[in-house]
Amino acid sequence: MLIAAALSALLALxxxxxxxxxxxxxxxxxxxCCMIASLALLLSGVKHLGQxxxxxxxxxxxxxxPWMAAHFRLDNLSALFMVVVNLASAxxxxxxxxxxxxxxxxxxxxxxxxxxxxGMNAVLIADDAFMFLVAWEFMSLASWLLVLADHKNxxxxxxxxxxxxxxxxxxxxxxxxxxxxxxxEGGYSFPAMRAARLEPVAGFLVVLMALLGAGSKAGLVxxxxxLPLAHPAAPSHVSALMSGVMTKVALYGLIRILFDLHAxxxxxxxxxxxxxxxxxxxxxxxxxxLQDDLKKLLAYSTVENIGVAVIGLGLAIAFKASxxxxxxxxxxxxxxxxxxxxxxxxxxxxxxxxxxxxxxGQRDLGKLGGLAKRMPWNGVAALVGAVAIAxxxxxxxxxxxxxxxxxxxxxxxxxxxxMKFGVPVVGAMLALAAALAAACxxxxxxxxxxxxxxxxxxxxxxxxxxTMRWTVAFLALLCxxxxxxxxxxxxxxxxxxxxLTGVQFAVSADLGWPWLSPVSSTRGSYSGTVLVMTGVxxxxxxxxxxxAFGTTRxxxxxxxxxxxxxxxxxxxxxxxxxxQPLRRVxxxxxxxxxxxxxxxEPGDNRPAELQVRVVDPVWVGLYANIGRVVxxxxxxxxxxxxLTVRRYLLMxxxxxxxxxxxxxxxxxx
Amino acid sequence: MAASPxxxxxxxxxxxxxxxxxxxxxxxFQLLYQRRLFAVLNTFAFQALALAAAAAWQAxxxxxxxxxxxxxxxxxxxxxxxxxxxxxxxxKLGIHKNVETAMSIGWTMMAGVALVALSILLVLPVxxxxxxxxxxxxxxxxxxxxxxxxxxxTRHNAVTQVVGFMALENGLILAAVSAKGMPLVVEISVxxxxxxxxxxxxxxFFRIRERFDTLDLADLxxxxxxxx
Numbered sequence: 001m002l003i004a005a006a007l008s009a010l011l012a013l014x015x016x017x018x019x020x021x022x023x024x025x026x027x028x029x030x031x032x033c034c035m036i037a038s039l040a041l042l043l044s045g046v047k048h049l050g051q052x053x054x055x056x057x058x059x060x061x062x063x064x065x066p067w068m069a070a071h072f073r074l075d076n077l078s079a080l081f082m083v084v085v086n087l088a089s090a091x092x093x094x095x096x097x098x099x100x101x102x103x104x105x106x107x108x109x110x111x112x113x114x115x116x117x118x119g120m121n122a123v124l125i126a127d128d129a130f131m132f133l134v135a136w137e138f139m140s141l142a143s144w145l146l147v148l149a150d151h152k153n154x155x156x157x158x159x160x161x162x163x164x165x166x167x168x169x170x171x172x173x174x175x176x177x178x179x180x181x182x183x184x185e186g187g188y189s190f191p192a193m194r195a196a197r198l199e200p201v202a203g204f205l206v207v208l209m210a211l212l213g214a215g216s217k218a219g220l221v222x223x224x225x226x227l228p229l230a231h232p233a234a235p236s237h238v239s240a241l242m243s244g245v246m247t248k249v250a251l252y253g254l255i256r257i258l259f260d261l262h263a264x265x266x267x268x269x270x271x272x273x274x275x276x277x278x279x280x281x282x283x284x285x286x287x288x289x290l291q292d293d294l295k296k297l298l299a300y301s302t303v304e305n306i307g308v309a310v311i312g313l314g315l316a317i318a319f320k321a322s323x324x325x326x327x328x329x330x331x332x333x334x335x336x337x338x339x340x341x342x343x344x345x346x347x348x349x350x351x352x353x354x355x356x357x358x359x360x361g362q363r364d365l366g367k368l369g370g371l372a373k374r375m376p377w378n379g380v381a382a383l384v385g386a387v388a389i390a391x392x393x394x395x396x397x398x399x400x401x402x403x404x405x406x407x408x409x410x411x412x413x414x415x416x417x418x419m420k421f422g423v424p425v426v427g428a429m430l431a432l433a434a435a436l437a438a439a440c441x442x443x444x445x446x447x448x449x450x451x452x453x454x455x456x457x458x459x460x461x462x463x464x465x466x467t468m469r470w471t472v473a474f475l476a477l478l479c480x481x482x483x484x485x486x487x488x489x490x491x492x493x494x495x496x497x498x499x500l501t502g503v504q505f506a507v508s509a510d511l512g513w514p515w516l517s518p519v520s521s522t523r524g525s526y527s528g529t530v531l532v533m534t535g536v537x538x539x540x541x542x543x544x545x546x547x548a549f550g551t552t553r554x555x556x557x558x559x560x561x562x563x564x565x566x567x568x569x570x571x572x573x574x575x576x577x578x579x580q581p582l583r584r585v586x587x588x589x590x591x592x593x594x595x596x597x598x599x600x601e602p603g604d605n606r607p608a609e610l611q612v613r614v615v616d617p618v619w620v621g622l623y624a625n626i627g628r629v630v631x632x633x634x635x636x637x638x639x640x641x642x643l644t645v646r647r648y649l650l651m652x653x654x655x656x657x658x659x660x661x662x663x664x665x666x667x668x669x
Numbered sequence: 670m671a672a673s674p675x676x677x678x679x680x681x682x683x684x685x686x687x688x689x690x691x692x693x694x695x696x697x698f699q700l701l702y703q704r705r706l707f708a709v710l711n712t713f714a715f716q717a718l719a720l721a722a723a724a725a726w727q728a729x730x731x732x733x734x735x736x737x738x739x740x741x742x743x744x745x746x747x748x749x750x751x752x753x754x755x756x757x758x759x760x761k762l763g764i765h766k767n768v769e770t771a772m773s774i775g776w777t778m779m780a781g782v783a784l785v786a787l788s789i790l791l792v793l794p795v796x797x798x799x800x801x802x803x804x805x806x807x808x809x810x811x812x813x814x815x816x817x818x819x820x821x822x823t824r825h826n827a828v829t830q831v832v833g834f835m836a837l838e839n840g841l842i843l844a845a846v847s848a849k850g851m852p853l854v855v856e857i858s859v860x861x862x863x864x865x866x867x868x869x870x871x872x873x874f875f876r877i878r879e880r881f882d883t884l885d886l887a888d889l890x891x892x893x894x895x896x897x
Contacts, residue, residue: 646771646821646822646825649818649821649822650822653818653819653821653822656815656818657784657787657815660787660788660791661787663791663795664787664790664791667791667794667795668790668794
């Protein structure tokens, strides 16, 4: 009931957004109501997760196609994702209250924002393929309109176009996937699909199409091309939702199909998905390191984190198909945990990026710096987020990556040789990605928030409105909390995965609260709770010792100048220089990175220039070629448009005669 | 009419219907090899006359008086009004009196023969269960339709294209009257006549020649905005 009320409220808010006009308080009201609606949805999600037997009542509404009613149902999986989606939505909406007045054209954003929230939530509760796809398209189109919000920028228009093409492609694949699962009888409701048994070929196609459809939305390599273009183009609170949440909705679709609707997936698919996840993680973070645009960096980091979560999903599929249900549950819990975490810290970082852009008008790393002093709230919150993304204990990012590693370590116990050899490779990829992610966020945080301002705008940055500061602080707090009580989280996730893997499983079973001991207590255990408490205790003891025994005498000494003697900001490390070693080591062959120095002649007083050329292998190798082929055929078809009337008649005539010939030949046989 | 027609009577009605249908088809061929515009119009009038005869004969043997209406429409409208109107149009607008062909007449005739063969091959096996009369007439009618289409695509001039379209329509009506118990025959013929009339009026009222100095459709395309 609460869900229905909140969803219809979101639809009504879209109308309100249209009539909001130039009055800023009306826009604020819309965002405030969006926050309330998100909180209501969050509450119902949490409430549902609390109950043990997992399936809510099915609701059938007489809307949609005339012969098909719309089915809705909330089960544990949808409830979990509802929590994920609405936690971030509530934060982004609260952020929007303050942020909307800083947008160039708030009227282009406010009406579509509630629709976007509505679409994402509707995907989660849909219980038939038709509603699922409609809601999915709703989500895609609403976010597309939000990407187009700043349409005067040609780059944004291009991003929106590519996004639209990819969204159409993804939905087309999902449509095929559901069509195959529905079979000839057209059982489009999810219970009918669960009951159906598919032919091997159809099953293969279902998994492939689901992977292409949901994967293109989630940003799996090589379908990620639109993501780093579209996510940064939207206003920051929408970027936060697209990156932090919409990708999760895509993964929800993947989990729903591969674990629930079409549950007989072969282990080889699990291996393939795992490898795709590994490649996505490594490539995503390498891309991220090369970026100088803060929001693009974050978008590529999203690609990386999706890859990490997908490794967990692939492993779970492989384990489940091999009969190792407990391990499947572990891998799935790890993957889901990572999704929850990523939705928090990526939302946090995008909202921080929005605050930085509001305060300075810059998103180029080369123009920022020293903001921790001027925007202390954002500085601290972004630091927490960076530590979480870099997967350092005791924050939440560490727990989920640790769990994924734990399940990877059990991979070689599988009977297949491909898995025995493949799992260590993927483990190495994951380790590389985790280390590079840490480097990437040291760079992002260090360049943006530390050092000295690199431009006048950064030097004159001002604090952002209160709601924009509170929300990031709140998200940072959640990152700490989810890291500190991992057992509570994994227990909740165990409820979710039980119906999907068919086994009752608790990560903490061996040692009990608050220890996570995924495989057995001897192989590895971790307790964020204990770690946090120890850390706090150690800090307190150190502080007391320092206060008790430290000297209070005043000392005078030269301040350390951090290595640059002259007081000019240009002498500090820049984003480019920080990433140069990594660029040279990892990217010279993969991205064909070429550096060239343009030295002026002696006597010429222009500055020397260092040029870096980066080629995106996926874009050049795949998308550019597809574009060329499409152009070629479009040209061919285009010629038909300029024929004479007589030629059109001739075409119709020859078609007719040809058809008649076919009929004549067929019947004479 | 006798309650049970004799065998001879049945054979005779079949032969006559066949003859009239074949006359319509022959007129269709004749349309293809005319080089003068007025000759095309005269041939078309002759075809319409034959069609009227076919409809009337079918009305007689099928005991379907409503087909007489079709026959009258064909006679009055197609055999008289339309040819005269077109005559008048051609005179009034000073259209070239030559037929401009896009394909040489010999080849057109051969294509026509091939089309007739195709329609016979096609219709006869499909309608194996129908009455012999219906089968033959359907094959003839389909040939007429295809010849009309062929005429539309092998002639440049707008008037000949209209004539081709009307020949095509004659074929449809021939098919409609030949099949026993076909509903809405009269309505179909009325509707087509209205369509043709509107086309003619269109040609007249737009006075294509005044604007573009020709009725050749190729010259219309420059005004469609597609071509430079």
